[in-house]
Amino acid sequence: MINVQFAALPERWASYQAPLRAAFAEAGLEVDLRLDHAPGEVDYVVYAPNSELQDFTPYTRCKAVLSLWAGVEKIVGNQTLKMPLCRMVDPGLTAGMVEWVSGHVLRYHLGIDRTIRTQDRWDPVVPPLAEERPVTVLGLGALGQACAQMLAKLGFPVTGWSRSEKSIDGITCRHGEPGLRAALSAAEIVILLLPDTPATENTLNRDTLALLPRGARIINPGRGPLVEDDALLAALDSGQIGHATLDVFRVEPLPLDHPYWAHPNVTVTPHIAAETRAITAARVIAENIRLGEAGQPLRHQVDRNLGY
Ligand code: NDP
Ligand code: OXD
Secondary structure, three states: OEEEEEEOOHHHHHHHHHHHHHHHHHOOOOEEEEOOOOHHHOOEEEEOOOOOOOOOOOOOOOOEEEEOOOOOOOOOOOOOOOOOEEOOOOHHHHHHHHHHHHHHHHHHHHOHHHHHHOOOOOOOOOOOOHHHOOEEEEOOOHHHHHHHHHHHHOOOOEEEEEOOOOOEOOEEEEEHHHHHHHHHHOOOEEEEOOOOOOOOOOOEOHHHHHHOOOOEEEEEOOOHHHEOHHHHHHHHHHOOEEEEEEOOOOOOOOOOOOHHHHOOOEEEOOOOOOOOOHHHHHHHHHHHHHHHHOOOOOOOEOOOOOOO
């Protein structure tokens, strides 16, 4: 019997319990899934970083912590967590992010706000074709790559930027510090899908925002610290940035007195770009436990040095 502890906000238990049990059965795993195993008897922890569990010291035989979240910045530095940590790569979450990003890119591209604002007059403005609108995706991981590929399918010339060198069909790939300038210099719409690490903090700052063509739009479903807030507000006020759609913030919920709420050229969404979906995520968790029990390498292991 494999003992699996579910450690997330209590309300998540109702939505995850049945899908996890079904996925374990489907994978041929005999699992005792509970909220309250004795820590010393737990083999795997299914984990959300906002759970009460923060001290892993008593989890002496735990073989891995399997996160339900893609972003692991809240847990990656936890010194009590000595066992492997895996982040979530879930087809349902990826599909949600692709839909959210595509929708917000098309809002900008087609000028949908202008159409809504001009319902009192016949004032035709024909949007350019997607092929005339360069788009850049910062981060070419599970989510960034899927979004970049969908945007390329829609016809946008897509540039992607990552830490390591990549080659992806239909995407112009840049990497590392020197690649950032090239990735930003023509981008009319920039999407941030980087993890929150010391190396990615303030990726968009006064200097990098200035590299963009005037009036560029920013879409951030990555993490708040990727953007230097004061620099973005200044760029919005000067017109260097035309509009920003922000889903994630340094402090969440975004405080009601934060200037983003009142800014006419900012759309705030409450960290809803993409959620882990219980049915598909449960299969990912089960597959990782199956691999662990078979002595094979776990998928999507976090590199503690890189922080993602
Ligand atoms: P991945 O780990 O799969 O991808 C991260 C990407 O960022 C990789 O391409 C990586 O490069 C790149 N990267 C990391 N550090 C740097 C750096 N210093 N310079 C350049 N590129 C860098 O993550 P996911 O795609 O799964 O998720 C991305 C983020 O999306 C999550 O970390 C999370 O913060 C956020 N998220 C937000 C959600 C929401 O609802 N708003 C939902 C889910 C996730 P390389 O490929 O070379 O490693
Ligand atoms: C995640 C998120 O990291 O929801 O999974 O932001």
